[in-house]
Amino acid sequence: MPTQGARCFLMVRARAWMCALPLEEVEETMRPLPVRPVASAPVFVRGVSVVRGQSAPVVSLAALLDGEGAAGSGDTARFVSLKATGGRVALEVDAVLGLRWLDEATLGDVPPLLRASAHGHLDYLGALDGQLMAVLDAAHLVPPDVWARLEQPSGKASA
Structure with missing residues (x-):
């Protein structure tokens, strides 16, 4: 049962990063869809896909965080559709x-996701969609010790 002051997050993994996305910003999760590349897109934008009849930019969370290009090999396990200005991402x-439910005290110890993106991507991201930037700014990286606590039935790390 969540405690007062707790928020629900969708937990995702991108390469070695564990991330918590605010559930109120998530529309759905889905299998990857075909992606059409877009010329001159930032390295973290894989391209465009058609999601529920609408074109949606596809943003690689791993490429956003580490600054390297998205693999684009088709190995991606999931897409997470996020609410964005005028549509979705x-x-x-x-x-x-x-x-997972995380309380405010835990969130104070967990770094914001966008702090990890130190590759100049924030300027691109803000230009693409300010609302997406706000969603990702509310998301958090989850360190291994916090993830271990979340995985325990008691919510405490094992000794």
Whole structure:
């Protein structure tokens, strides 16, 4: 049962990063869809896909965080559709790990996701969609010790 002051997050993995996305910004998770590349797109934008009849940019969370280009090999496990200005954005992740409730005290110790993106991507991201930037700014990286606590039935790390 969630405690007062807790928020629900969708937990995802992108390469070695565990990330918590605010559930209120998530529309759905889905299998990857075909992606059409877009010329001159930033390295973290894989291209465009058609999601529920609408074109949606596909953003590689791993490429956003590490600054390297998206692999584009088709190995992606899931897309997470996020609400965005005038439509949606498909966030490409390696795994969807489920829902977890995190309280405000835990979030104070967990770094914001966008702080990890130190590759000049924030300027591009802000120009593409300010609302997407706000969603990702509310998302958090989850360190291994916090993830271990979340995986324990008691919510405490094992000794």
